[in-house]
Amino acid sequence: MRSKYKTGLLRINLLVASTLVALRAVAADNAVDALLLWAMAAWLVITGARLRLGHRHLIARLWQLVPGLLLAALLGSAPERHITWLWAWPLLLMWPQPPWMLLLHGLLAVMSWHAQHDALGSEPWWLSGLLLAGLMFLGLSHARALQARHLATRHRARLVAGWPLWPRPQLEHDLDRERRRATRESAHAELLLLRLPPRRLLPQAGRLRHHLQRFENGYRIDRRTLGVLLISRDAEQSAQRRERLLDALEPPVTARAIPLPCLVSLTDEVHALSRQTPARWIKESATHA
Amino acid sequence: MHDAEPNLARHRPLTLVLTIGTLLLLGQALWFYLMGEYHRMPPPALLTPVMLMATLLAPMGGDHARAAACLVLACGLLLIAVELSRPTGLPSLWIGLPPVLALLLLPLAPAMLLNLGLTPIWMALLGAPRPDIDVLLAYLSLVTAAALVPWGRLRQQAWLRATDPGDPECRAVSPAYLRERLAGEIDRADLLGQPLAVLLFHLPQLEVADEQFGAKARQAVLDGLCQTVAGRCRAHDILGRAEEDVFWLVMPNTTESGALLVQQRLSRALEPVVLVETGPLETRTRLVMRHEGEDESSLEHRLHTATRRLTNARDA
Numbered sequence: 001m002r003s004k005y006k007t008g009l010l011r012i013n014l015l016v017a018s019t020l021v022a023l024r025a026v027a028a029d030n031a032v033d034a035l036l037l038w039a040m041a042a043w044l045v046i047t048g049a050r051l052r053l054g055h056r057h058l059i060a061r062l063w064q065l066v067p068g069l070l071l072a073a074l075l076g077s078a079p080e081r082h083i084t085w086l087w088a089w090p091l092l093l094m095w096p097q098p099p100w101m102l103l104l105h106g107l108l109a110v111m112s113w114h115a116q117h118d119a120l121g122s123e124p125w126w127l128s129g130l131l132l133a134g135l136m137f138l139g140l141s142h143a144r145a146l147q148a149r150h151l152a153t154r155h156r157a158r159l160v161a162g163w164p165l166w167p168r169p170q171l172e173h174d175l176d177r178e179r180r181r182a183t184r185e186s187a188h189a190e191l192l193l194l195r196l197p198p199r200r201l202l203p204q205a206g207r208l209r210h211h212l213q214r215f216e217n218g219y220r221i222d223r224r225t226l227g228v229l230l231i232s233r234d235a236e237q238s239a240q241r242r243e244r245l246l247d248a249l250e251p252p253v254t255a256r257a258i259p260l261p262c263l264v265s266l267t268d269e270v271h272a273l274s275r276q277t278p279a280r281w282i283k284e285s286a287t288h289a
Numbered sequence: 290m291h292d293a294e295p296n297l298a299r300h301r302p303l304t305l306v307l308t309i310g311t312l313l314l315l316g317q318a319l320w321f322y323l324m325g326e327y328h329r330m331p332p333p334a335l336l337t338p339v340m341l342m343a344t345l346l347a348p349m350g351g352d353h354a355r356a357a358a359c360l361v362l363a364c365g366l367l368l369i370a371v372e373l374s375r376p377t378g379l380p381s382l383w384i385g386l387p388p389v390l391a392l393l394l395l396p397l398a399p400a401m402l403l404n405l406g407l408t409p410i411w412m413a414l415l416g417a418p419r420p421d422i423d424v425l426l427a428y429l430s431l432v433t434a435a436a437l438v439p440w441g442r443l444r445q446q447a448w449l450r451a452t453d454p455g456d457p458e459c460r461a462v463s464p465a466y467l468r469e470r471l472a473g474e475i476d477r478a479d480l481l482g483q484p485l486a487v488l489l490f491h492l493p494q495l496e497v498a499d500e501q502f503g504a505k506a507r508q509a510v511l512d513g514l515c516q517t518v519a520g521r522c523r524a525h526d527i528l529g530r531a532e533e534d535v536f537w538l539v540m541p542n543t544t545e546s547g548a549l550l551v552q553q554r555l556s557r558a559l560e561p562v563v564l565v566e567t568g569p570l571e572t573r574t575r576l577v578m579r580h581e582g583e584d585e586s587s588l589e590h591r592l593h594t595a596t597r598r599l600t601n602a603r604d605a
Contacts, residue, residue, distance in 0.1 A: 141302030
């Protein structure tokens with residue numbers, strides 16, 4: 001799976017880039033310039049060391065801000081030396097980012113272009129500004145296209161590639177479907193809700209998936225709650241499977257099992273789980289004889 | 290970007306930027322004319338028609354948009370080369386433009402090859418007495434560092450592909466997810482002791498529609514099938530795209546007689562579907578039942594054989 005993302009090649013690329021920036025830092029003639037370039041080289045190395053695919057956390061966002069800020073600082077402090085990098089702005093905008101970050105990058109780009117006035121002279125300054133604006137627009141449209149695709153698949157895409165772990169909207173969809181299907185097939189379907197410490201959620205989900213049948217799925221309901229739809233022949237088999245599954249998980253886990261015919265509202269059950277004191281609680285099936 | 294989305298609106302930004310670029314180029318030629326710098330006039334004046342052509346090509350999408358991008362890139366590189374060879378120019382400013390242009394207009398690999406391949410040429414153009422090592426370093430570091438953004442985008446696209454169970458083109462599940470679901474349904478059928486049926490659809494018009502009428506007609510053929518089927522099957526039936534023009538409808542808990550009924554009903558529902566360009570929607574169907582206790586690989590093998598037969602039926 002990892003080779004698909006060409007992580008090795010990307011690492012090499014990052015290392016080469018940081019070496020080149022470091023070489024420029026060595027050749028720098030003043031301390032501020034050198035410091036900024038070293039910081040940029042360090043950013044590239046650290047990014048290479050901790051490449052990850054997920055990028056929704058605030059820290060990751062702040063980390064993505066660093067190159068823009070460094071670039072603006074470099075272009076502001078020594079325009080003659082770093083003017084070549086003025087063109088990096090359109091590429092920075094090519095990356096999907098939240099609106100506030102886009103605005104910030106746009107502002108920084110305008111500021112650093114403005115700072116080049118003395119170094120360039122009037123006519124090339126205007127020309128480069130217009131070109132820069134056009135390219136930034138093009139970069140922005142690329143980002144928009146990718147973001148649109150991201151948004152379109154967010155409610156239905158699995159959370160980790162290769163794992164049967166889905167977002168909450170998918171659970172609501174599947175619950176509805178499974179309720180009718182299980183009745184028709186006279187199978188026993190139950191929703192098992194698990195409340196875990198947020199940090200343990202993903203590792204436990206990874207453990208859980210080995211105990212699921214290939215037709216069963218797990219869902220991340222919120223940052224502390226996992227849901228699992230168990231399909232079994234009857235209530236007895238379901239109870240056995242549930243016990244085995246819960247034994248496989250590391251405590252602390254609070255579990256709540258609800259046969260689908262008894263499930264009224266998912267939100268209520270999740271809420272009840274958060275206040276539940278016994279570690280395991282099973283709602284009795286009314287229809288089960 | 291080669292991850293084609295079928296909407297044509299995708300090319301609008303490129304077209305707009307090219308229009309502005311063409312006007313800029315024309316303006317530059319006029320400016321040189323008015324300022325009396327006649328020796329600097331030919332490059333922009335000659336390249337303006339090329340840019341105009343690119344601008345007209347860009348909104349047509351597909352290969353045309355790619356050709357437009359290449360034309361623009363060529364124009365840009367030529368103009369930069371002319372600018373760099375001028376002794377009084379601003380080499381350290383303009384040398385940064387080509388790599389960014391290439392990364393914006395081309396996919397990552399060709400853009401990187403072009404950027405690295407052109408390095409000696411830029412340096413030769415710059416090297417009045419000898420090439421400035423700091424400019425070279427600035428150029429190379431821009432090339433390598435700027436490539437990170439397209440890299441990241443490629444990874445995001447790969448991640449989207451790996452996590453999205455849906456087919457990017459139509460309302461069916463992707464081939465990989467279809468295989469996963471089929472395996473799950475086989476297990477479930479075993480657990481509950483139920484029959485399992487798979488109905489195969491072949492769209493013989495798909496390739497022709499794409500070749501003769503373009504992306505829109507192709508989309509219409511796909512939607513014609515997917516929407517009709519999705520509206521008429523049960524919520525737990527799985528419509529998946531097994532191949533480019535072959536779809537499988539996995540029907541759990543369905544006996545042979547039930548499946549035959551579904552096949553008839555769907556054929557009747559698909560008959561009146563008429564598309565603008567290609568006419569009545571043509572579909573071929575075939576039913577495959579799972580034998581009791583049959584394992585996954587054997588069923589998949591039979592499904593693939595049936596798919597082959599279905600797609601070759603026309604040639605026979």
